[in-house]
Amino acid sequence: xxxxxxxxxxxDPANNLDMTGDVLIEDGLIKAVAPAITAGDDAEVxxxxxxxxxxxxxxxxxxxxxxxxxxxxxxxxxxxAAAVGGFTTVSCMPNTDPVCDNRAVASFVVEAARRExxxxxxxxxxxxxxxxxxxxxxxxxxxxxxxxxxxxxxxPVMNAEVMxxxxxxxxxxxxxxxxxxxxxxxxEGGQMHEGYYSTLxxxxxxxxxxxxxxxxxxxxxxxxxxxxxxxxHISTRESLELVRKAKESGINVSCEVTPHHLTxxxxxxxxxxxxxxxxxxxxxxxxxEALIAGLRDGTIDCLASDHAxxxxxxxxxxxxxxxxxxxxxxTAVPVVFTHLVATGKVDVNTVVKxxxxxxxxxxxxxxxTLTPGKVAxxxxxxxxxxxxxxxxxxxxxxxxxxxxxxxxxxxPYATLVNGRVIAWxxxxx
Amino acid sequence: MVFTHRxxxxxxxxxxxDDIDTILDTAVPMKDVLTRDIKKVxxxxxxxxxxxxxxxxxxxRTSFELAGKYLSADTVNLAVSxxxxxxxxxxxxxxxxxxxxxxxxxxxxxxMSGTPHYxxxxxxxxxxxxxxxxxEHPTQALLDMYSIREKKGSLEGLKVAIVGDIEHSRVxxxxxxxxxxxxxxxxxxxxxxxLPAEIEALGVKKYxxxxxxxxxxxxxxxxxxxxxxxxxxxxxxxxxxSQRFCITHKRLSVAKKDVxxxxxxxxxxxxxxxxxxxxSAISVVNxxxxxxxxxxxxxxxxxxxxxx
Numbered sequence: 040x041x042x043x044x045x046x047x048x049x050x051d052p053a054n055n056l057d058m059t060g061d062v063l064i065e066d067g068l069i070k071a072v073a074p075a076i077t078a079g080d081d082a083e084v085x086x087x088x089x090x091x092x093x094x095x096x097x098x099x100x101x102x103x104x105x106x107x108x109x110x111x112x113x114x115x116x117x118x119x120a121a122a123v124g125g126f127t128t129v130s131c132m133p134n135t136d137p138v139c140d141n142r143a144v145a146s147f148v149v150e151a152a153r154r155e156x157x158x159x160x161x162x163x164x165x166x167x168x169x170x171x172x173x174x175x176x177x178x179x180x181x182x183x184x185x186x187x188x189x190x191x192x193x194x195p196v197m198n199a200e201v202m203x204x205x206x207x208x209x210x211x212x213x214x215x216x217x218x219x220x221x222x223x224x225x226x227e228g229g230q231m232h233e234g235y236y237s238t239l240x241x242x243x244x245x246x247x248x249x250x251x252x253x254x255x256x257x258x259x260x261x262x263x264x265x266x267x268x269x270x271x272h273i274s275t276r277e278s279l280e281l282v283r284k285a286k287e288s289g290i291n292v293s294c295e296v297t298p299h300h301l302t303x304x305x306x307x308x309x310x311x312x313x314x315x316x317x318x319x320x321x322x323x324x325x326x327x328e329a330l331i332a333g334l335r336d337g338t339i340d341c342l343a344s345d346h347a348x349x350x351x352x353x354x355x356x357x358x359x360x361x362x363x364x365x366x367x368x369x370t371a372v373p374v375v376f377t378h379l380v381a382t383g384k385v386d387v388n389t390v391v392k393x394x395x396x397x398x399x400x401x402x403x404x405x406x407x408t409l410t411p412g413k414v415a416x417x418x419x420x421x422x423x424x425x426x427x428x429x430x431x432x433x434x435x436x437x438x439x440x441x442x443x444x445x446x447x448x449x450x451p452y453a454t455l456v457n458g459r460v461i462a463w464x465x466x467x468x
Numbered sequence: 469m470v471f472t473h474r475x476x477x478x479x480x481x482x483x484x485x486d487d488i489d490t491i492l493d494t495a496v497p498m499k500d501v502l503t504r505d506i507k508k509v510x511x512x513x514x515x516x517x518x519x520x521x522x523x524x525x526x527x528x529r530t531s532f533e534l535a536g537k538y539l540s541a542d543t544v545n546l547a548v549s550x551x552x553x554x555x556x557x558x559x560x561x562x563x564x565x566x567x568x569x570x571x572x573x574x575x576x577x578x579x580m581s582g583t584p585h586y587x588x589x590x591x592x593x594x595x596x597x598x599x600x601x602x603x604e605h606p607t608q609a610l611l612d613m614y615s616i617r618e619k620k621g622s623l624e625g626l627k628v629a630i631v632g633d634i635e636h637s638r639v640x641x642x643x644x645x646x647x648x649x650x651x652x653x654x655x656x657x658x659x660x661x662x663l664p665a666e667i668e669a670l671g672v673k674k675y676x677x678x679x680x681x682x683x684x685x686x687x688x689x690x691x692x693x694x695x696x697x698x699x700x701x702x703x704x705x706x707x708x709x710s711q712r713f714c715i716t717h718k719r720l721s722v723a724k725k726d727v728x729x730x731x732x733x734x735x736x737x738x739x740x741x742x743x744x745x746x747x748s749a750i751s752v753v754n755x756x757x758x759x760x761x762x763x764x765x766x767x768x769x770x771x772x773x774x775x776x
Binding site: 230233234235237238239240241242243244246310311352355356357358359360 | 558602664
């Protein structure tokens with residue numbers, strides 16, 4: 040089995056590569072990357088002229104909802120959404136029902152994903168049993184079952200002592216602790232970012248400091264324990280400053296940002312459209328600008344969708360009653376290409392890095408590069424493809440997406456896992 | 469006109485100064501109808517108005533109902549506490565049900581901001597916001613503005629102090645938005661914990677000291693203090709609130725001689741407003757209620773009675 044991807048712009052940040060050339064895949068592995076490769080007659084050829092050829096994109100923060108919330112998403116629908124969205128690997132959050140706080144649930148997720156056989160799925164286990172924030176989980180069992188990190192995503196670990204012990208215990212397994220930084224007392228009842236627009240719209244605000252105070256706490260705990268901390272969906276300027284300073288002083292901290300926090304502001308809630316209701320909330324413009332700068336200068340390591348699919352009923356209702364979350368796997372790539380790359384705000388190499396080697400390093404995955412010999416997980420982007428977002432056409436069960444109706448440019452052209460094309464031009468193969 | 473190209477009234481933010489002038493001007497003859505012996509004109513015969521209140525209300529709901537009746541519309545009230553809402557019916561289904569019965573205008577009050585917007589998106593009926601969460605209460609602000617204009621002759625450039633729980637007050641927001649269109653100098657005063665984030669960006673001045681805030685003002689609009697806020701830890705006690713913010717004659721002595729005092733009701737006498745002030749000649753609390761009916765008649769007329 041040989042496949043030659045010909046004449047594309049190859050971007051492989053792990054190897055500092057940005058050139059026009061060919062990628063040869065053989066038996067599911069990268070065989071060669073060079074300006075011009077002559078393959079034998081037995082090689083299938085894909086013309087990639089005008090396309091961007093990258094290592095397979097990794098979305099390290101998705102909610103696949105199974106087990107327990109199959110009416111929101113299943114592993115089967117979630118991996119399909121990932122594939123057409125241009126992702127070859129996802130790591131899924133543990134706030135299912137039951138939560139992924141033990142070997143059995145983690146094994147179930149791994150096995151269910153393996154049966155689908157589309158994209159690589161790595162579960163993230165809970166920090167605490169039942170996500171209750173009280174007792175730390177059996178991390179050895181979680182790791183054995185395939186977990187690549189731990190997080191109580193959606194529920195912050197409010198007890199600093201518990202967080203300290205979790206960070207320490209995770210050290211033994213080199214597990215990143217993925218922290219959803221939110222002081223639940225400061226954010227209680229909040230519906231949107233606290234600021235001018237929350238005052239104007241009369242919605243209870245979630246102050247930026249609800250995130251920042253916990254980022255500060257977790258960085259201090261990480262400094263003390265020498266552990267590895269990853270800040271999930273960072274959303275404020277001061278959070279970013281804290282991460283920047285922590286990195287400068289050698290603390291092992293990384294962070295991710297979502298496409299929506301980079302491209303939408305709190306102003307958009309004027310019509311109380313619940314598709315814009317997300318946690319952390321869409322922030323004001325100065326935060327958005329700081330996040331873009333943070334992605335540009337490398338303070339932000341990863342892009343992640345925080346794909347949070349929901350059934351219609353919990354979004355088609357009063358704003359306060361609506362669930363938080365955006366079904367983002369299928370628009371993450373074009374949103375970033377349209378609003379950040381095409382506008383010149385962020386260089387395409389930086390974007391590719393944050394979707395490949397960035398998350399691969401955080402999660403310790405042997406993925407995210409086109410180095411010969413590595414698994415041929417590849418994402419190919421067509422930067423000129425323009426399409427209107429129609430959530431009803433999503434593979435995801437979740438149609439909750441604020442980019443609905445918008446024209447976006449720069450869509451995934453093909454997604455390859457183990458050298459096999461699994462999605463092509465927005466459709467599963 | 470105001471409602472030629474606009475289906476709903478969701479907030480004063482959507483209206484221009486001209487729109488507001490039209491509504492207030494139309495309310496003047498409506499107030500005459502109210503003072504007649506036979507308070508009925510046939511303007512809205514055959515039109516159906518439904519009030520749907522998810523929060524308690526004495527004056528707003530009754531005011532809308534009477535405004536409709538004086539204009540000969542048929543008015544019904546959905547008593548939410550005895551309706552299918554209690555059986556778990558969704559808001560969307562409730563809207564569709566009311567629409568299916570032939571209702572022309574749905575008047576909604578809801579504790580959650582933005583609910584009228586959601587309703588308006590999901591129905592062909594016209595929707596009037598009768599108060600949504602801490603967002604807007606446009607008809608209250610319109611009746612406040614009517615009351616001020618009637619006494620002062622004009623709204624232009626007046627100094628207006630709004631006193632109390634600004635954070636949770638839709639009355640405050642609608643007043644700020646409406647009066648700003650007339651170049652008023654608007655001051656808000658209350659405990660720091662009840663003044664919302666970046667309130668000054670709405671073009672108002674912020675005060676913690678009530679005497680400073682009242683200095684030289686033409687109008688004082690006193691907000692109702694929701695006593696349950698104390699339990700949420702937003703202020704330490706009713707008595708300390710009252711000592712610092714209760715509107716008394718003594719405190720009003722720094723205001724203009726002809727200062728006007730408004731209160732949207734219901735009042736907590738002795739908490740946010742002294743009884744002697746409420747009952748004095750400078751208070752227009754009762755006239756506000758009358759004007760509320762006139763303003764709502766004007767609105768319903770402009771919405772359904774054709775061109776003004």
